[in-house]
Amino acid sequence: MPHVIENMEDWPIYRSYNNNEEFLEKVKDKVLQHLSWLNLGEENTFRKELKNIVYQEKIRLSKTPWKSDDPKEKIFWNEIKRQFKSVKDIDNKGDAEEFDLEILNKILDFYGKEMVANFKPSTFRFAQKALPYIYSRLINSFPQALYKIFSSTDMLYDRMKISGDLDHLRKLENMGTLIVVPTHYSNLDSPTIGLSLNNIGLSGFTYGAGINLFTIKSLSNFMHNIGAYKVDRRRKHKLYLETLKSYSTVALTEGVNSLFYPGGSRSQSGMLEEKLKLGLLGTALDAQRINLQDGNKKKIFIIPVTLNYHYVLEAKKLIENHLKNEGKEDYLEDENATPFGLIKRTYKVITSNPGMTVSFAPALDVFGNKVDEEGESISKIGNKVDIADYFKLNGSIIRDVQRDQQYTQILGERILKEFKENTVVLSSNLVAYVAFQIIRKRFNQFTVFETLSLPKDETIVSGIEFKIVLDRIRDRLKVLEEDKKIILSSDLNLPTEELMNVGIKKVGSSHPTYVLRKNKNGVISTRSMKLLYYYHNKLSSYGLDEYI
Amino acid sequence: MSKVGVIGTGNFGLALANLLAINKKQVLIFARREEIAEKLNKTREHKGQIINERVTASNDLEFIAKECKLLFPIVPSNNFESLLNQLSPFLTPEHILIHGTKGLHITADINEVKHLDKSQVLTMSELILKNTCVERVGCIAGPNLAKELAAEEIAGTVIASRYNDVIKEGKKALNSPVFNVYGSNEIKGVEIASILKNYIAIASGMLEGMGYGDNSKALLITRGMAEMVFFGKAFGASEKAFMGLAGIGDLMATCNSKLSRNFRVGYNLAKGIKVDETLNEIKEVAEGIKTIKVVKLLKSYGFNSPLADALYKIVYEDWDITKGLEYLMSLPVSDDIDFIK
Structure with a gap:
């Protein structure tokens, strides 16, 4: 299908990332606006929180180094540490606070620059056009018979069934911002989903990709330039998580379509997700509230997607991990993470999966209500509802973190229901x-x-x-x-x-x-x-x- | 300032409307029948309670829902669903509903079925969520005997909701020098506690009617609470709520007060007066009678409820109370604190 928004320069992902300095300023402002990540008390000062972050970052670099780590990062944290040492002499409380804020700004700038994605229409077009060529080259290493059968991406799409009300999705693209939330079985889910979204004709999606996938420079550039922002899962502290959430919220308020895996890591047992991680999902609520408060009529739509494979490349490793009850996803660097390797593996999965299905569930609003043709929310009892009402207290739209956490849980439950029903x-x-x-x-x-x-x-x-x-x-x-x-x-x-x-x-x-x-x-x-x-x-x- | 709505003109509904009114709130109270609304507005008196001048009665649900974003539905559990069906078209997600109904909604006919599935048993907050577009739901529960509230005696209550803004709004509307409002996020536990305490009050009334003293009653209340916790845990509630006003607090009040309808049902049974006769006399619902049966029909979930079992035999199988008591006392006993890990 042709793209709903024909000109890539008009895509929100392009407009936002083309001016990424402004984008990152907004992310930073959002973190600084509420400081909800700060856990201040008598014992815990702002300074202590910051020092603790620096300590954790240095520990991460020494204890769990990855190839993807930027060598300059160590210098950055050492410099921050040095600045803390030199500030001991500041007696004036106001000056000290100003200093701390300056440090926080530096850290946020650092995170922002590391995280931020880009969108180059040329890279995107290249990906679209080069695929048939790359696949045909790949196929030369496959038996000749296969080559004849799968010699173009059209054939690829033939083998990958995309189901759901795709026309409705295309219509919604003009009315709001889309968040695609797929089930997660394999590292190759992203290319699969990417191919599907492109096939439906939706504009570019931004998504968080593990920083360990950015090891190989050419792959790193490729992913970076088609909208992948870097997520370092080793970092667990609140400031980083808050920065990530703010990044996602700003992307959504800017109208950039996004992709989250709400289950977090891949399903190790092969079962459908039973519980979702709500952190990023919560940014959908936050962004929707901000849009309403700003008078921005763009609605945020959640599209659950189930991926249904005959064959999952990593099944053996996943199920063994599951049975060992390790529970946690291992974040070891993937040595096969080359552009060629990734495409080859995607191809293997797709060709081994004749009849695999990418099933798009009906779109939901951020409260889990279904939406009609015009994007209006229909409550569970079947009446039209104005979503602004969910955020209102005594007539005004109010920011309330605890309330929105509850709403996010409800949204999570509805997504799980859609996963189940659209498997x-x-x-x-x-x-x-x-x-x-x-x-x-x-x-x-x-x-x-x-x-x-x-x-x-x-x-x-x-x-x-x-x-x-x-x-x-x-x-x-x-x-x-x-x-x-x-x-x-x-x-x-x-x-x-x-x-x-x-x-x-x-x-x-x-x-x-x-x-x-x-x-x-x-x-x-x-x-x-x-x-x-x-x-x-x-x-x-x-x-x-x-x-x- | 927006008005606050109370739905239902039972004793507790009226008392609550007055408590809101003394807190300087303009209150709209819904009466199902127009003539009651008119009488209430005209005479400022109903069911023996003097109605505060800030309370206006109406039988127009649409008007009440439009004027009030904070609503307290206080109607018997048997009428709750039909009320919601009437109210639902006028509700929006901006509404906050805090109910005060201490009963369960059963989607099956309990006189016909031999077993109930969990999915057939809903608390009132679950029924609100199922039948309306409102998400911000809470409940009010605690030792709140309507007649004492009406007399403006000092009392406390708990508003439970998963939403802090529901608790906050409820507190703002109701907290006063004579009425302390506590908050809890354990809505399921609070609802279950306030429902199960009704049958324990029936048992307490029986003991009193048979002339037993304080030792017996203390045993009943303590083991009654344990039974409530067992049931609560089987239905996904944490034990916390049972330690608060809706649990031990309400047990203390209803198990010791002749003002409690459920207590009176038990007391009269001990004096040889049948349940139906008592209910006809007090002209209100004793939710505990239904709860005994519901608990019995849920037994396949494996919780321990000797008290409810004995009451079932007495109320539904016409066992003699003394026999029921002998049955209870003959059961093996476990550790004192076996309901909290």
């Missing part, structure tokens, strides 16, 4: 679910861990049993679909035998070990219970187990 069941999800649950039920006295360690002989499923359960689960899924609780892909209308065969062929198809295989006698086996468990988890929150 597309692929044949691979279904067969993985069926196979794993049959085995699990056979050993229902075992824990999940024990089930995962079963000897191979015990994990074999007969074709007959498999098909009976497959039909039962499919029937239940059809009921859920009728109730609009889930979406079924077209594969699920296939005859049972065919559905089973297609699903088995597609589930995790590019892993070195197969996830499911059917032999000539119709017996189904797995080489990796862990991967089977991972792909099965996608459907684990729909109460299907009682139908096994």
